[in-house]
Amino acid sequence: MGKLKPWSSFAPPSVLLLPTGYYIAGGALAVAFSFLTLALLPPAALDRFWRRRLSLFTVSDHPRTVLSLLSFAGFVLLIATGLFGSRDPLSNPLPLVIWTLLWAGFTLLQGALGDLWSWLNPWYGPWRVASRVFSLRTDEADPSRLPKWLGYWPAFVLFFGFAWFELIDPAPDDPSRLAFAAGIYWLLSFAAICVFGYGDWSRRGEFLTVFFSMVARFAPLQREKGRLHLGWPGAKLLSASSLPASGTAFLLLALSSVSFDGLSKTFFWLGLFGVNPLEFPGRTALIGIGSFGLVLTFILLAAVFALAVSLGQRLAGDGQPFEKAAGLLVWSVVPIALAYHIAHYLTALLVDGQYALVALSDPFALGWNLFGTADRMVEAG
Template sequence: MLLPTGYYLAGGALAVAVSFLVLALLPAAVLDRFWRGRLTLLAFGDAPRTLVSLISFAGFILLIAAGFLGSRDPLSNPLPLVIWTLLWAGFTLLQGLLGDLWSWLNPWYGPWRVASRVFGLSADDANRSRLPNWLDYWPAFVLFFAFAWFELIDPAPDDPAHLAFAAGLYWLASFIAMLVFGYDAWSKRGEFLSVFFAMVARFAPFERVDGRLGLCWPGAKLLAVDPLPLSGTAFLLLALSSVSFDGLSKTFFWLGLFGVNPLEFPGRTALIGIGSFGLALTFVLLAAVFALAVFLGQRLAGDDRSFGANAGLLVWSIVPIALAYHVAHYLTVLLVDGQYALVALSDPFALGWNLFGTANMMVEAGVVAGAESAWWLWNLQAGVIIAGHVLAVLVAHGLAWRLCRQPSRAALSQLPLALLMIAYTIFGLWLLATPTAG
């Protein structure tokens, strides 16, 4: 790219550093009043939730059918476009902006409520078995890693029939787990999409308290969370490392490390080993650096509390960064493949239908092509990444006050984490600017 990326790297790092210094100097009372700001909007109940979920389930069944019976072209079949573009790329953004929509739209809640009535199961889970406590979030972690591997490493994650089989099997396995362990237990600690979306929704400026919808500052809900166990900390770090590796794995730099010519890309099958190694390595490195930052922060502040509890609380500051990386990384995909999704949804079985009047819509790929598009896309992506890191510093500072009430100790405890966020800002902007194979 012919953009002055060096200035952006320096500017992004400076913005994060300055935000840390400003927060370190601000009186605690000022920040406390800022985070406590709330505005109540309206009241609503949960009555339609089952119906909404059943409609979502019906749509899911139609998508699975389209995967098996529709077009073999991933850009003409609605299943891969809905899962990879509208759900994974687009819905994550909605969760971060509007709050926990997934608890209503997921395709398990409605069928589970129906099954609980048919089989006489307790709808409120009062007399149901739970996941063993020692498992914590490890089921969700393992399933999320498998999902990331399927998306990034599997030779054909976009193949409609292949994806239909995987998605259908995952729905069925999760539904059985909900019947065995209870809906609440599995959706909160086992079903990785529900766990991920719930964590992302804590950043949203919309919140629901006692049946009333209100507004708060973005990230304010993160300051009231409980510390995560080791498995929950690992889950959040995996959410960030997987999308980071997605960007890294396509760079000339990464491919060059293994002697792969990016101009003669050998295909995903030839890179399964390299990709699997890189996905695991990226997580291990991020986890190690984060753990080191928390440990050094404790030593600087003279904090003798449990390392695990501190890490489990401070890891929530990763949420704004993970959301920012997700948006920046998938923005171009959402803008282009989102249009293909609208076309495919009107004719899901390639039978010449036009259900929503979009089957003949022209896809404007030029929205991400050309010098002008490159300029505004780069600035938007860079701005999102920098803003995410600045908000992460703000959240981390608020969480540090829960651990160290003395201002100087709280600031010292955050210094290593702030340096990590500065380094990750530079890394994220470099990923956007460096040449890639696709």
């Protein structure tokens, strides 16, 4: 199916030997089965079935601050390795942890196990400490200090910047470059938390928290009022309230950015601009093309989604406002985005995840073997 990240030193090229037609047929059958299920089974029975859940046990909030502080300490150490460790992205843990373990792997955990990010968020613990030292308000349910008209647009803009850095920037896996970008982002987000409050900024401004909380709605494990419940995957999406236009745009961007990542590596896309993939000119030469494609993919997906919602409302005779209908139906993008995210990054996770185990044992390339994995052989087979 083509090379994996030809622009990066990450992971050697890999080829999927299963014929492309099999992938297309499998996807078509999955979609057809979904539509048949919705068409043939009574809606009320389906709704009752998916809303069933099993109450498990109570989970205390007390360890949350400690876990967050440990996560923050780990983040600081990773920034140090980016600044002072190996220049090789496959030997430095910072790019491997951020691009592979966090972005590729942790998204999978959020979708499978629930909102783990709320416990490991590297801003929560420092905010709790700062609030005690400087007598800041600590109630996450405080009245909003972030203007309501902004909606999710701050998170949308920051997510777009993140996607641009990952997909378009000439060297997103350069350890020192990534260390500066991640460190500055943490400081800016912490400043925003101090100004607008942790609860409001994390819900509508900090893009990782917004993205992970939306993905976590698909998980079968859900925590409500301190109690853990086991339900069907995606069941919590049924009770999700309608998102504003900014929230709809955010979820569509999450899907379109990963879609463009796949499209941008194809012979078709590069051929449109006269680029020979076998003589890849490097990411610097494709900044303009990549930026255009990232924006265009979002616009096209948003247009197709808006058209589908509008036609659906007409066919169903739905009289509610378009924005409300779109804000409800966009939640159906979550399982699609999650499944594609996993499929897209699975090879990188399996291969680069092994490099991460090696690098974490010797984070500063000083010959350490902290976890006994520094001499592990990485296999791409």
